[in-house]
Amino acid sequence: MALVLLVLLILLCDTVSKKPSINCITDVDPLPLPHEFYQPGLLVIGEIASQVLYLFETPSFKEQPTQMLINEPMSVLKNYQHILALAFAIKEINGNPNILPNITSGFHALNSYYNARITTKATLSLLSTRQRFAPNFKCGIKRKLIAITGGLDSETSVSVATIIASYKMPQFTYGSYSPAQNDKTQFSSLYQMVPEEAYQYMGVVHLLQHFSWMWIGLLAVDDDRGDRFFQTMIPLLSKNGICAAFALKLPKLTYLSDLTDLVVKQAEKSKVLYDDKVNVCFVYGEPPSVYVLRLLFFLFPLISLQPIHKEWIVTSQWDFRSVSYQKIWDIESLHGAISFTVQSKELSGFQTFLRAINPFGGKGDGFIKDFWEQAFSCSLTFSNIHSESRNICTGEEKLENLPGIFFEMRMTGHSYNVYNAVYAVAHALQSFNLSRSTHRRNVDIQLLFQNVQSWQLNNFIRSITFNNSVDEAIHFNENGELKAGFDITNWVTYPNGSFIRAEVGRFDPWAPPGKEFTIHDYQIVWHRTFNQVLPLSACSKKCLPGYSKKKKEGEEFCCYDCDPCPEGMISEQMDMDSCAKCPQDHYSNYCHNQCIPKDISFLSYEEPTGIIFATLAISFFLVTVLVFGTFVKHQDTPIVKANNRRLTYILLISLAHCFLSSLLFIGKPGKVTCLLRQTIFGIVFSVAISSVLAKTIIVVMAFMATQPGSRTMPLVGKRLGYFVVLFCSLVQAGICVLWLSTSPPFPDKDMHSAHGIITLECNEGSVAMFFCVLSYIGCLAIVSFKFAFLARKLPDSFNEAKFITFSMLLFCIVWLSFIPTYVDTKGKSTVVLEIFSILISSAGLLGCIFSPKCYIIVLRPELNNRKLLIKRKT
Template identity: 60%
Template sequence: MAPPGPKPMRAGSSSVEETRSVLKNYQHNLALVFALKEINGDPNLLPNISLGFRIFNSYFDAKMTSKTTLSLLSSKHQFLPNFKCEALNTLIAVIGGLTSQISAHIGTRLSMYKIPQLTYGSFSPVQGNQLLIPSMYQMVPNEATQYMGVIRLFHHFRWTWIALFAQEDDSGDRFMEVLVPMLSENDICVDFTARLPAQKYVANDGNDFLRHEEFFATYFDNKANVWFVYGEDSSMLSLRIVLLLGPFFSYPPVHKVWIVTCHWDFASVAGQRLWDIETFHGALSIAVHSNQPPGFNRFLQSVSPSSAKGDGFIQDFWEQAFRCALKLSTIQGDKEMCTGEEKLESLPGILFEMSMTGHSYNVYNAVHAVAHSLHAIYVSTFKHRSMGKWRILEFYNVQPWQLHHFLRNIKFNNTAGDTVCFDENGELNVGFDVTNWVTFPNGSFARVKVGRLDPQAPPGNELTLHDDQIVWHRTFNQLVPLSVCNERCPPGYSKKKKEGEKFCCYDCAPCPEGTIAQDEDMVACMKCPQDQHANNKKKECISKVFSFLSYKEILGIALALLSIFFSVITALVLGIFIKNQETPIVKANNRSLTYILLISLLLCFLCSLLFIGKPSQLTCLLRQTAFGIVFSVALSSVLAKTITVVLAFMATKPGSRIRRWFGNRMATSVVLFCSSIQAGICTLWLSTSPPFHDMDTHSIAGEIILQCNEGSATMFYSVLGYMGLLATASFTVAFFARKLPDSFNEAKFLTFSMLVFCSVWVSFLPTYLSTKGKFMVAVEIFSILASSAGLLGCIFTPKCYIIVLRPELNTRDQLIRRTLFSLS
């Protein structure tokens, strides 16, 4: 850009005839001209001052770029760097170039003169280091922002199997070095990598593409449905040539999701206007943010060869775009003459777009940035001063290096409403647009904004997408494409690594018992909370059912009815004995012990009800201790009865001293002594480690067992052990006394009852320890009922039979006769 002058310089020239041009790039020139028209026509911005410009073509060639840069440092019509004769034609800033390499070539030369350079195309972070080229300002945000955005895009659609394409040059090497590790760190695998030939915008014999034929043929048929391409406009042309050659080499059709960076523009040279672009339908681009300045479309409609005097590019553009000739001397073959009235809007979008593209928008903003910086110098120079002619001349002598301070701190809103400012690295402080390329059969296409990439957003929220607005390639039937190494693991399964393959390739293993996988592709199955368990398909946790022996279920009802039934039977037996308490069979073998035994058995049947129903703190304290004490009283009574039989026989011998021990006092002492030991054990248990209400969430899947924790297993088994000791003692004494002569064979009945009791409780322990939950409680209730019923039935059934059905045997004479008969 030239310094401020009395009138704009809108001319440009091309010293080398192009054989292949990217026509769409001509819009960059028009954007510059449009911006200068706005600035020079604005009375509030640089009043009475006009800006001029010169445009040079670098041909994407290092040699031409160097020559062009030196031309900028020379006088207008002479190639003498560092020698300038025009006072009003001093270079103040440079806008360019479109690619990284061209920008670097320009920057390394301009930095020596501290001339500001505003790059409107791509520029890699390494080359853009401000320590290397401090005079450079980038109209495109840092490339690292794009990488982060693409990874967020992959995560959003859950694409983990990607193909990478990069331009075959230094920038492509840096891309691979940076992105491949980033993908791996974010759980994304690279299926394969490919390099695109570095095609130039001049004639090419095609050998670069033919030598890649075998390479591309190998990889065009692969599992990756997403192809991420890094390159610049020239590599777009190269890729299109490779795709065009595909059918001639029997390549399979290419139906992929193309992801491209902001460096790309969907552009073609004139000869490619008829090439099919359907392959790129549905592509997604991390595009340079663009907007539409008011009046730009109208300005483009007014462009024609007659209105662009001094434009050294329009003839070449017009002839290639409309396939005609502006001058008779240039007519070749069957070309017709151009009328000059052709309209740019009639051109397909692949050759020229009527809306401002991202790169053109960057040029537009760059021009305004320079103008606003000059305006800031203008204001600071002439503030509070009269604007004399010599002051204007002083302003014309502003040096390029003076612009840096104002460019770094510039901040303004352009006519499109966007804020333009640079960060501390000299990069434009703006995000990217996510655009969707929609192609049409007539060769045109549309860019649809479907999202936004904002590097200033909180981590994880940088990318915003509108999925419903995205159009995918037609082969995907508008479903979100999959790009994975293998099918995703469904819920209920977790990923299992395949040996020798990339981590994105895996098998699916069902979740172990008690764990779930709610989503697809879970790395590991998760355990459910303690109050929940996995459903049958291992997809979700569901609440566990509270489990306890309830009065509402058949087992609880049956055991409760049995308990009540035996309690009623025991009460009836007690009633019978009380009613017939004066009869010999009731008086025989200590009537008081009989009552104590019956009452303790009644309480044993009733205490089994403490085990049924939802456990509480009170029932947990009572159930084992009450059962232990009551059962000990019953066993003590049986032991006392057995001892009474033995002592009664021994007391009948002449001169026996046992007679003094014989009587109710001895029997009562046995019962009290034996029961008090059990009561002491239970008291110690309750005072040291009492039972408490507890929940077992692990023993049975899907259930939370409401139970009574015994507190101290030692004390619990001490209670059982003591009852076992009493039972063993009673059985032993009764066994040895079974043949002693007594009335109604009571010793035999006691022996048999204790045999039943011991059998029940010996089988109880292994059964009790092998069951869980309510069935454990049911086993203990059954053992209580069975052993108590055994004592009741074996001891009292024969007596009740005699009392109720054979009362003639319940006499004193019959008692004496049976005793004598036993002695004989």
């Protein structure tokens, strides 16, 4: 946790040196800052490096290992590569005849110490004459300062930009991104080699959604940058269906003497990190976060806390780097971490350049001595105060033998940004040269570049596009941001402090929609705790297909119960917010995870019920025809002549049609059959019942006409019967016409009566008209029953009133039972019920009225004569 400890030391520098053990560079020192790297040249690129160097004594810490903090100079060794990347770029440019020919470029690297006051002094020293701290006043040998690149953290970048803003000097930031940098009115010459942080956050959201990590922890140092991170990230996560289980603020170290209290207090706050449901944490990865997190990992076991094993996700500012006193600190807790790093490529010749670095040949390099001594734990001079505890440096030490946590031979993303920034300045100068040479002839290039002003390059930098040495296109957008994506890096650590950066994916915000995020799951190495199984990070278990999420009251929306989907609704995927309703022609299966097409159902001639009803209807029809034929054959016999022979024929014909009308209810409903089935049924039944009514009326009227003084004789006759049949039938026909003209029946589908079945049926159109038809038939039957009941005991040669009474009684029972049953019946059963009622009621009429007569005609013909009938009457 070097940076956090060093922030403490920086604050002490500003407090009149309360700790005499700390050597501070104060702003009253008139000389240039120590620890600088100077390479002369006509053109100078200033670099505010992030190399941190301090000397302090070790405070006491109960039961701490003596190796934890040692009494030696400290530095963030890996930052030295940024300066070497700058030197390497300058070396390449100076050796390239196609870029700035006959011009020698140089640079001047100074230390920022992660401190605003020292950064300010370093910036002002770049604006001064060498060896003279006089900002904005230069004399002697002139150096032309063209651009500045720095710094690694956002505070350094803003501190530098605030000073050079009035000069309009191009500044390239290569590390953290600050919202203040968006103010282009104040920082119009600020260029960012790192894309805006909002793109990183969206990449993290894509990553979390890809692995279904919906319950995560957020960590950031307790400062303004951390607050901005929480204020931005929590709403963004919520908008994308992800919850922050906690937002842990990591402490800012002040004095080492407060370390004990700080660790104890932070241990209490950090208990949230032991939540088993939160296995993924997103860390705002600026250097303070890295140092504090590693400090907690190291100190928690010392106060009897369990190690923290999580899957860490970090931003592009993150890097595995340590100061020298952290050599023994294990980085196993960070094994398997995933970070978003600015896309970088390996440069040809860079590793060769690094291998040539030697502490005895670094002319002008004020950093290499401290770097070499701390990296290899040796001393370059015999007079070094630590020489008695160290070996002498031979200069033969190899950088490639250093653990990656101290130095990497592979170019890091930040160093790659520095490299590209230098080339951007060089190509901008090249464009400036070309633009001036086209307007002037015989231009003295040396004189031209002596007079160039740094602000003149801004227009060229904004519009520049070039390919670097690895053929990667470099250009800036309208906001001065480098148009680049992010590599998704998996960090695989080893006990000796070395690690491997494995590129497992990519996030490119400039890619076409749907192709921004790519990742290779099988390449990722997870933390050893998870046994190479994808870690889960969720407040609740996933809801299986067939279930939907039900939010828990008073908790985040990521915490929920799983409710089964109701009937007719499904959820096909995991963790559905709600169940989806199946289409009307589908139904949900037993597990409620799939919609299945419903079966089509109607009463067909192929199924047993349809066959039985069709057979009965045709059989009864044939029996009716047979009876009709029998009556026609014996039409002159007394029993046929009794009670109006023609009315009997009308009744038999209507009954035959009643049996046939039931066939309209069998088969697939169509437009024609739907229009005919109820109307034909209503009319033929009305004809049949009105014929029975006419027969009973004639019997009653005939008896009344035989009474003395009766005046009903003129009313008795065939015409009365015909009139009754015609009138009653026409009334029913009128009702049917009104029905068809207003709301006729039509083919319909019943989707809901039976589970998993679509019943094809005839929608009656107007239910009221349908019951009007039935009610009218019922009224005719009741009147017929009443007349037949009154005439059942009247003397006559052959009184069929008693048989009509039984038939009407049966008819009324059938249809009175039909109505409530019909209302409660759904689907195909309604058709079955109506066919059954038609056949039973028609067969009742046929059997009750005509079976006694057929018995006499066919089986007892001797009884079918007038004398016997008169004798029976007497």
